[in-house]
Amino acid sequence: MSEFASPPATATGAAPPRSGPRSFAPQSGFSPWKDPSQAPIVRFDNVTKQFGDFVAVKSCTLDIYEREFFALLGPSGCGKSTLLRMLAGFEQPTDGRIMVQGKDITALPPYERSDVNMMFQSYALFPHMTVESNIGFGLRQEGMPKGEIAARVEEAMAMVELKPFAKRKPNQLSGGQQQRVALARAIAKKPRIMLLDEPLGALDKKLRQQAQFELMRIQESTGTTFIIVTHDQEEAMTVASRIAVMDKGNIIQVATPNDIYEAPKSRYVAGFIGDVNVLEGKVSGITDGVIDIEGAVSGCHYKTRSNEPVSIGQQVWLAIRPEKVRITHDKPQSAINVVNGKVDDVGYLGSISHYHVKIGNGQRVTALRANTAMTVGPPISWEDDVWMDWPTEAGIILTS
């Protein structure tokens, strides 16, 4: 498993030499969602789910394409699991349709949805069966000949390195091994779409990272469409080709990890994925795609390049990632995109440092600096008076 510890090794070494459906860089050209000739493998069409008065999913429309590793991301209770369970067939939508490969499967019970298999958060292993017969369970339901089942089980166990444990019962396995049995059991059915409900939630951090790369390797080598539900934004960013960010039953934004991070649509998305500084202001001018903003903190003017359709006088928020903020003791020459404040807190994390600075209105702005070279001048410390600035390209205009 060690060879999957770093993503580049997987891309060149262990994985088959063919140019995979998706390499680890999302820019590599796998983007069927941009190709209008591609038909989605899964389509949620205006799907709503209510439990009594509680609306778990509000008229969601979502297309997922073949060979995608799609992540549903959001806090608990946002409806992501409900969406997944509706696709598996455990919940019936109150309204709307679910299509798989163009066929309406909304009314099918779970055991007739042969294209879809699910891996459960609790693993849901059969405690009275050995690892082997757990993995073969789904194949036995199909009435597959015994020899074929044995071969498929063998193959699935090899894929997740479970062979030595074939005769054990689930409660004789560690958490990480149980997680692999759950994965192998679903994958043995060779579904076209694999659903994963918080599959790594019960693992500790180190094991989880290892398992993430293992999931990516299996997804790539089998060519299966994976849909994962997670509340861990780092996990979603690591594994997914696209992420749908959900909140209170709504899909807020669907985009690649890169776009979600660099071009979030709202303050909610910006805040959910990574750290972000949000500065309030009013639009004071628009020239050639550059928007001028009069900051809410008096004397602050911001300029940022954006295609966001805004009008003069409109209230907007400027989101800037901490790593794009420069922090110095000396006042920068330009007066645009500059804020002044006192260092409130310094977080030294070894490779990087966080600087939390309190600005005029009491708001905290975070700057992040890599501890690469010897710093020139005195180090920045608590209570220092500092200046922070950022380039015109760094800010993102958010209107909601």
Next chain:
Amino acid sequence: MQTRFSWFNVTSIVLGFAFLYIPILLLVIYSFNESRLVTVWGGWSTKWYGSLLNNEQLLTAGWVTLRVAFISATFATILGTLAAIVLTRLGAFRGRTLFSGLVFAPLVMPEVITGLSLLLLFVAIGMDRGFWTITIAHITFSMCFAAVVVQSRLLDFDKSVEEAAMDLGATPVNSFFQVTLPIIAPAVISAWLLAFTLSLDDLVIASFTTGPGATTLPMKIYSQVRLGVTPEINAVSTIMIAFVTVGVLAASYITKRSTMKAAADARKAQ
């Protein structure tokens, strides 16, 4: 660290157990009495067990009791399991509270009332009283005990295991027989043994619902005791005690073993 018992503790335990078990112990000892007179000790003998084999009436009653217990325990377990599944798996449905109340009411219902109401029912529908009316009555009152035992097991059962079975292509029926039933099997067996034991020693309900030709062992013993206790009764009672003890011990052993085994396996996995 060893817990040391104080004199007070020892005394209260001894008295408590004596209070509970001396009468039963006496009965067992006297069943091996040589003497014809129940109250006079005449040395050890197993002759009353031998003469029991020739007592046609007691043997018939014993056979009726076993058949009633076997059939009623089986049906009570099936019905109780179904009730438990409905109560734990169907979620909130209209009338759920009423249903669960009705299932568990016989637990606290005085036996006299259960017996009397069943008697009235059998008379009203014109059913001839006998073997089958006793069996039906026993199913009725032991079903709720079976339901309680199975329900407690179903409640701490991860529902996603059944979902996983269906996700992997098992129909609800297949999923029940291949996954749910094997997992709850210890509870189902316990429920059966409990229902069997309850039926075996029931006197009140059986007396109400019996008819000609269907006398259970407790009824037979009770009627004979009124004419005076014979050593044979002691012998047959001892056999019944053995039956019930084995049943109860087996039920608790089965339940305990499955939890202990799971704990041991979990330790091994560390």
